[in-house]
Each structure stands twice: as structure tokens, then as C-alpha cells.
Amino acid sequence: MSEPSRGPLRHFTCVGSYERCQAACMEPDRYRTLLALPANKPVIAMGAGLSLAGAGFSSDALTVDMRHFNRILDLDQEGMTLHVEAGATLASLFSFLADRGLMIAVQPGHPGITIGGCIAGNIHGKNQYRIGTFADLVEEIQLFHPAHGILDLNRQRHADVFELTVGGCGLTGIILSARIRLHPEAGKSCHVRHTPVAGMQDAVQQMKGQQQHEDFMYSWHDVTPFGGSAGKGFLVSGRFEPGTHERNGWRNHRPLHHASPWPLPVFNGLSLPLINGIYRRLKQGYAGTEDLFTSLFPFAIMPSYFHAYGPRGFIEHQVLIPDAHIVDYLERFLALAHDFRQSFGMVSLKRFRGERKLLRYSGDGFSVGLHLPATPKAIRFLAQLDEIDTQFMGIANIIKDARLPASVVAAQFPEYVQFRERLATFDPGRIFTSMLSRRLAL
């Protein structure tokens, strides 16, 4: 029994618990095992399993857990690139790079996320307005597809497959490794400042004026009766500073065991307005210096946030609205939230700049991010919001929203059909499949 087998069925659940299933899983730790995958059986790669949708599993597919493929293959310090296997987590690279005065400039909110997940999800950080999304950092990808073997992809070689793979939710194959462009370490610590705003519209105006002066910026809003009809809140802005090399966050970060929520939903329709109100009052005047790790990965030290939604979980919805429509959009969003008396665990705005392409979450505009307890009312609310999103030329983040229907994605993304067709041309057998790809008819 030296070769890893498909193993017993494992229970998979996305962060938020909305999509879940039992599926066969293997955890290969040798290349020969990985490369022996058959070309005719449904399969999907999994990184850290920290997506908010069922992107790395499906009951009819074999999940290939990539955790053992996490080695650093090359560091070109002068050319500032890192060649690394796809299962490497951001946490495992943080300290290695920081010791050499380098960093990966685009970092999502949790350090357990892998390089493969960052590429396949085309993730964004907190500074996409200045730096772009993860797609902008990827120089080369080594991709394995059982029918095609190992392919070396970049913007010239197999360019089409490269484009489909970045933000392609693992549907082109298994990313073995990638060469990532690095940036000089922006600082050893970060001065973080919270500035109160009167509402979401106010935050938009302030971000437009200030974004280019800050290393990162996003806003947080209290969209409850306590926060008023405009969604009072605060802007979070950060400036990296040289300072001392603090590593407190790196040392103290904890894994996110999202599949073990608390037995009762502490975050619910009654408690959330109160919690939001208290949180806003406590945090709106905050200013302080944090170590770089803590400022990049705010969720790393508070995994209990995700457990507090209880067994029914929560849904994240994120939509990118073009600059030209954001003011009107927010008006409609706030009115709908008011009509529904909808409770949110989190409402946040981030500013984006970039190009819209395929199914990637990128482009110019403002990203509106929401966390909602996964109640039937919230599902009805989101169905109506989908229509408003589409009306205002928004695109939803497909890897973050576990209930997003195919019809909405087809209506929002002009290149939806093209993505499907190009994928089918590359892989007529379409063996890479997940709950997400089935739901979105990809």
C-alpha cells in the first residue's frame, strides 16, 4: 500500500458551509502518483480549501489535495521572481521572503491560502487599485492535465491556456508550480488608521480622493438600524513603514477550521445589529502600528469570526460595480437592505483598477463585499440584489459566492460563453469539475 489510494470519502465544505458534499480525495506526495491520474475520470485540485464556494470538490469528482506540493524551487533575487509549487501557503512564503526584503504584493485575507488557489481564483488583496490582482503577478505556470501531460504556460506559450488558467477555478488542470513576480518588501510594519465616514457614498468619495496616497484602503460599514440608512462606518487605510521587523502575527496565526462551526449561530438577525454597532463605536477612531503580517492577514488571528455564524453558515457576495454607476448602485443597495431589514456580518468597499477578462473578478470600479447569515431571507435578498448588480453592469466574484446561479453569471460576464467554449476546445472531455463549475454550467 505504498501508493496513495483514492482514500475513503471525505466531507468537504466551503468556508461559510453553504456548499458541501462528500467526495473521494487523494493527497499525493509523489509526482509519479499525481502524474498517473487517469484522463477519463472527473477530478479537481484543492489548495487549502479556503474558498467561499465549492470550488475544490464535487461528489462525482476526485479531489486532489495539493498540500504536499509546497516546495520553493527557485528564487531569482535580482529578477525578483519566485518559482514555487502550487500547494505552498502564503504564510510559508511570508517569512522566507521577508528575510530577503521581498514580498508577494497581492495577498488575500488569510495566510493559509495557497499559490494554486491565488492563481485559480485570481485573488485580490487590499491594494488592487495600485498593484492589480494576482493575475498581474503570474509569469509562468506549469500545468498538468492527464490528457495533455505537463504544459509550460506563459503569456506567449500556450497563451490561451494560460489566460484560462488564471482565474479559471482549477478547470484547466492541476497547477504544479508557478513563477511569481515579487516586490520589494513594502515595510516591516504598517500604520493603520480608521477614519469615520457618514455612509457608503461618503466612503466612495473619500476613496476616490485618497486611494493613490495609501498603501491599502478599504471601508467597513454598519448597514443596520444603528448605522443609519447610509451605512455609517470607517475607512481603513494603511501605510507601510520601515520600523522594526515585528513578526507577532506570523507567530500567532492559527489555521481556520471552518468545517467546525459553533453549535449555535451567535451571529444572527438579532445580535448582528448590536455587534455591528458596538464594533463600529470601538473601532472607528483606531490608529496604530501593526506588524506587516497582521495588517495583511486580518482574519488570521480571529478564526472564531467564521464559527460564530453557527452550523447554517454564511454567504459572501462580492460585486464589482463600474465607477460610473457606483453612486446609483449604492442607493439601490441600501434601499433594498432597508426594505428587507437584512442583517450583515460584514459590509465593505474596495476600489479596483484593471481590465475585465473572462470570468475574473477584475476591472475598474468599486467592489462591494457582503457577509450574510445563510438564511432563506438572505437568499431571497441576494436574488434581488443579483438583478440590481446586473442592471448596474456589475460582475460577481464567482469563487466567493456559493449560491450564485449560472444565469446571473451568463448575464454579467460578456465572455462567459467564450470561457466555456475555449475550455471545451482545450479539454473536450471536461474532466476538471467542481460544485462551482456544475452550478455555473461551465
Added chain:
Amino acid sequence: MKALVIGASAGLGRALAQQLGASGHELFLVASDQQDLLPLERDLSLRHGVTVHSAAVDLADLDPDALRHQVLEKMPDLSALFYVAGCAYNQDNGPVPAGVADRLLKVNFTSGARIINAFLDHLDAQPRGLVVGIGAVAAVRARGDNMIYAAAKRGLEFYCAALRHRYNRRPLTVQFYRVGYMLTSMLGGSETPLPAAAPEKIAAHIVAHLEEDFGMRHLPGWWFWVCLVLKLLPWTIFKRLSLEAPGR
């Protein structure tokens, strides 16, 4: 320390290589597949700034003198040898094809003994030589599962015990670990009747006790009590123990 790790590409061997590298030890890694060894070699040297060599060797088709030559050429002052490699097969509960029996015996015992034997003179000549052998709790009492595997592991255990006796007045230390279930691909995701340990934890224990002369230990430590009970069970009860439960 300059260490040779046999079976370094996966599981416990990889975890050991990582932790030895993190402690600054120069390494020579051996497993059968260069595809797995090269990335590990690159990773360890980049992360920890240590010199790492590797060679792909099939332990079922071994030339110990050639390996000795290859290793000592790169690492003339090698001071520690870790024999971690092992393999097990589900079929090992009755007659198995001759090739499978041969592989089980070689990888789990004879290649280990032959490699240690090939390096003995060299390690004995070091100011602080070290041999670490990895066995299995399956070898504590014979059962009708993993029969050749357990017999082979018992052979390695016996050989290491003999070495310790032989070299007890010399600076060469011989350690042997009887390891319980570990969450590696050898277990293949099977359910285990007792908890399985992370290989990183087992490796951390081994690396923290390199200086000690204790002979044989169980890892995790509580396996000592389980093995004691297994040894003391009267035959009438022992023979009824399930043969289906894995017992690497």
C-alpha cells in the same frame, strides 16, 4: 552534523529532512525518484541555506558500495545515517507474489542492514557517529497482517539492537524507533483503531533527541503501553484480535 536520510522524499523521511535542514545540518537525501528529490533539495537549500545533495536509488535493487562511494564523495565527513524508508502492501496477509515479498524484505530490512553495514566503519571513525533506524509497532508481536513487513521490521530492529551492543564502548550511538500509525501516504487515508500522528511531530521528537543513547523507543510514547499489553495478552485472546485492522 552531516546526515544521510534514506527514504527522504515523503512522509517521515521528508519531515526529518526538513527539520534537520532547519537546524542547519548538511544533508544527503535518498529515495527512488529524482522528481521528488530535486524539489526537496532546492527547497531545503533555499529556505535554510544548507548544502543538500540527493541521489535516486531503488532500495530493491541496491549496490551499497556504490551508494557509499557516491555519498562520501560529496560528504566526506558524514556523521549520521537515518534509515527511514519502508514500504507495505495490503496483500501482505497470506501468500504474495515473489516480487512483492522480495521488495518488502529489501526495503524494510536487508537494504537497511546493508547500507548501515556499508557505512559502519566510516561512522565509527567519526567523533560522534549516529545511526537511527525506523521500525514499526507492527513488529511487536506477530499477527496475520503485514506479515513479511513486520518480520522485516523486526529484523531491522534486531540488527540495530545488535549494533548498539557491539558499539557500546565507542562514540557511535545507535537509536531505534518503533513508530505507530502516521498520517502519511503509507497509511493511504485508512481508518486506524488508534490515533495516527503527524510525521512532523515524530520527526521533531527524533531531532530533539539526537544526542541521547536510549536504545529503542516508541513514538508517540504511549505506544509503549499498547505494545506492552499486546505482548502480555494470552494467546487465547490475542488470536481473536481482528486481522483486518491495519498495523503498520
